[in-house]
Amino acid sequence: MANETLISTVSPEFSDVEKVLFVYTGIRESFRVYYVTEVVIYVITIFTNAITLTLLSCNRRLRILSNLFFGCLAVTDFIQGFFGVAFNALRICWFSRRADLSFVNVEGVMFLLVGWWLSTLFSYCGILLITLERWLFIAHPFLHQRLYTAKKMFGVVGVAVGMCMVGCAVFSTGAARSVNVGISFPLLHTCFSVLIVSTYAHIILISCRQQRSIRAVKNRTANRSANSHRENADNNGNINIHDSGGIRVSGYDLRGDARNRENDKANTTNAPIFTISSQKHSGDDLGGAANNNSLPATTTNAADALTSNTISVTDLGGSSVKAQGASLNNQMTLVGIEKAANEKRKYNFFSGSKDTKNKYKTAVAHNWKAVRMSATVFCMYFCFMSPWVYYEAFASLIYGPRTETNEISQALNTLTCLHFCSNFFVYSFQNRDFRRVLGKYWAIVFGCCFPSLRNKVTDMANVPSGHY
Structure with a gap:
């Protein structure tokens, strides 16, 4: 109407x-x-x-x-x-x-x-x-x-x-x-x-x-990881060592901190070097006879020590330290204090590969x-x-x-x-993908119309585009 x-x-x-x-x-x-x-x-x-x-x-x-x-x-x-x-x-x-x-x-x-x-x-x-x-x-x-x-x-x-x-x-x-x-x-x-x-x-x-x-999860996990590594660092100056078998070893820095070496020279007391904690064994040194029926007398280096579950070593001297270090280099990965940030992956929200x-x-x-x-x-x-x-x-x-x-x-x-x-x-x-595909088709069409410029146009189209 x-x-x-x-x-x-x-x-x-x-x-x-x-x-x-x-x-x-x-x-x-x-x-x-x-x-x-x-x-x-x-x-x-x-x-x-x-x-x-x-x-x-x-x-x-x-x-x-x-x-x-x-x-x-x-x-x-x-x-x-x-x-x-x-x-x-x-x-x-x-x-x-x-x-x-x-x-x-x-x-x-x-x-x-x-x-x-x-x-x-x-x-x-x-x-x-x-x-x-x-x-x-x-x-x-x-x-x-x-x-x-x-x-x-x-x-x-x-x-x-x-x-x-x-x-x-x-x-x-x-x-x-x-x-x-x-x-x-x-x-x-x-x-x-x-x-x-x-x-x-x-x-x-x-x-x-x-x-x-x-952000809250990342900050919380970062603080948790930093606190845990700070506690490990304050625990008698220990650091973490991982071997290929997954055994956790804690001990002094085997790379030889200068201050620790000076203290070792000044003091004749034997300080513990490392501990592999599982079952408890003790010995005077790596080359000596075992105490408490824990180690055979023929144990000569740290590689043999790894065959047992737990060793408490009270003294390493002279060439024994060198032998121990050479053996551990092949079987263990030393993780220093400066790499403690990598441990956040255990708790991180974005954990994974x-x-x-x-x-x-x-x-x-x-x-x-x-x-x-x-x-x-x-x-x-x-x-x-x-x-x-x-x-x-x-x-x-x-x-x-x-x-x-x-x-x-x-x-x-x-x-x-x-x-x-x-x-x-x-x-x-x-859209980057759309732009790339459009450039390729444009190069084909333009190259067919102008054969003399085909190579130049193709090179321009194949240049990687930026982000979206």
Whole structure:
């Protein structure tokens, strides 16, 4: 009914198609420059998103499940480009006297409008799905691993398409200039934006909590390790020795601290050199007869001493120390006080091999790169769409229903088209793998067109790219 009211305000000499064009799009002949600009932008949109889809589908490194929603967004922008080119070409040719547009009917114009609305709504859904996927990965990683499968994700995409079709049917009815553009679309844009911004804020909050927890664990384990090594160092100046069999040996520094040697020379008392603690044995020296039936009299060096479980040695003198040191060099690894920091691995949160820690760091870095890229896509969409959306809402609130589009509204509407071709540049600048694959394909195409520069272009494409 509202549509009929608006159409009736248009001059009766206009055809039904012209009435639809004036009511739903507010075309004017003076806006032909804006229409041509939009056609150029939509052609770039088709070209860039076709490249994105080709790389995501043909390259194995990019054909991963986490890029599914980015691929869906590229498909949406690709379709949006076709509808935009067709619709703006119709608006350009409508005022051309040489163009024969007798084949254009109301149903065809409405089909273009419905397709444009459908692709726009699915762009919102695509960005929202990308944001929720990153949030689920960070907030609930185990649930993400269980739910994030190919079949389930394609099902989610199908549900999103169905919801967009329902929403498109709603947007295709009623007064386009007064209700849909002025009220419904700004409300939809605001709801999606608030939900996405809240999700990213929660992601940042979770990240800060995780970083604080990691720092607390690292500080606690570092203090625990430092205290334990300080106690070991204060215990008669002992250090730790590990042999290949895993036997723990504590004793004085066998490398011969200068101060200890001076004290040994000044004092004739025999100080204990090392102890292998398991079962207790005692002897006067390594070359002497055993006391308490613990060692055979033929024990001549520390290697033989290691065959028993525990030895308490009260004296090593002269060449015995050299023999002992030579034997222990082959069977034991001396860990000095200066290497005590390595013992933190026993209690550290990131304990494990270097490969394990590198994989963990790589996974965390990849996750945050994906979050940054999805946030950039949303920011581009919000910055390009918001001026036109909220200007239309403000104009509808102040001036009421309008059947014409002023120049400010048309200029802002042209600005919104830039978003559909911006995703390609976001991928190129923030995704290293995408950039490398794009460089290789570009080198192949450019080399085929200019054979004389093939080697130079190939060398440029093979230069390792920087980080994300």
